[in-house]
Amino acid sequence: MQFYLATSFLFPRSLRLRLFTLCFVSTHLPLIGYLLWGFASGRMALAEFLLLTAMTVIGTAIALIGIGALLTPIQALAGALEKGQAASGALPEVGDMIRSLYSGLDRAARATGERIDHLHRAAHEDALTGIANRRGFLSHLTQRDDDRKRGCIALIDIDYFKRVNDLCGHEEGDRVLCAFAARLSALVRRADLVARWGGEEFAIFFEDCIEDEASWTLARIAAQLRDRPIGEVHGRPISFSAGIARWSGGDVEDAIARADTALYDAKQAGRDRIARATTLAQSA
Known part of the structure; x- marks a missing residue:
């Protein structure tokens, strides 16, 4: 949450553009570093520069496509909530996704609780007789x-x-x-x-x-x-x-x-x- 608020100056009304900016800058840091090193040392290699640039662009594109795919259902749900449509079933596929998410979290929480109970029993019960140790x-x-x-x-x-x-x-x-x-x-x-x-x-x-x-x-x-x-x-x-x-x-x-x-x-x-x-x- 603190990081979210700290980056609010970047496109305050668009989370997608904010993520795009952060992704673009972070993926281009290796290229920028190489350029600075090349200018400072005078040993810029054109082939290496072109290869690094191409890989950076491809990496940026993959990251942006993934971010867009992840944000689409979240933004759709946010829009539906703003319009009051989520409760009426206007976005059943989003509802199914949220239910699946909560179901998975609930299963994970139950499994964790059972594991903690098992460890507690193992630490406080005798394995042979089943009574307290x-x-x-x-x-x-x-x-x-x-x-x-x-x-x-x-x-x-x-x-x-x-x-x-x-x-x-x-x-x-x-x-x-x-x-x-x-x-x-x-x-x-x-x-x-x-x-x-x-x-x-x-x-x-x-x-x-x-x-x-x-x-x-x-x-x-x-x-x-x-x-x-x-x-x-x-x-x-x-x-x-x-x-x-x-x-x-x-x-x-x-x-x-x-x-x-x-x-x-x-x-x-x-x-x-x-x-x-x-x-x-x-x-x-």
Whole structure:
């Protein structure tokens, strides 16, 4: 727009003539430069001058023809709008062109939006299990309103998962991870967030929940895994260890570190246990 206003002194009433002038001057700059160089150096070559002039004229003609072709429907639409004919369908071919243009822009905008959504999902979701990944989990917690930054954070580790991969193969390991993620997601509240923290570790944020409630929920999940196992290692149902820490809106990394310490305590105590950041309890 600034360039349009800056060139308004060139044929203010005719955009076509304004474009013609700019095109003519710009395409003749190489020829003008050659002439100035030739006069200054005294080494003007007639054959080169004629060839450059001919190519400049041809280039100018092609540019002007293209500009004219592009401006014709736009000027026709402008004239129709001024006469009030566009709305009545006086220029259906121009209307079709505009509709095609807007349709193309709309498709491009939708495709761009879908691509952005895909990239966002790829950055915040675990590709294997379909639940949130570590980045998505942390982003969800940090973006919550201040009055909703309270609850419990649990870090969960599948017991002896390496044996699943070693004895049954990585395909079975992937199946176990997906089944475990699905089991966790199905047995927590809709307000809670389940994420794959990395490898065989998972994280859960229990919204507006105290340690007793979070511990009870995890104990219920552990009991169901024993009754309806997602897999077995050496004839024993696959279990998990968990660490729970209270989060009251402070540094979330501190709460996660405390939950990680509690998880370590649970594993050191024999696994298949739920530990709190301060006390240790056998899973029920």
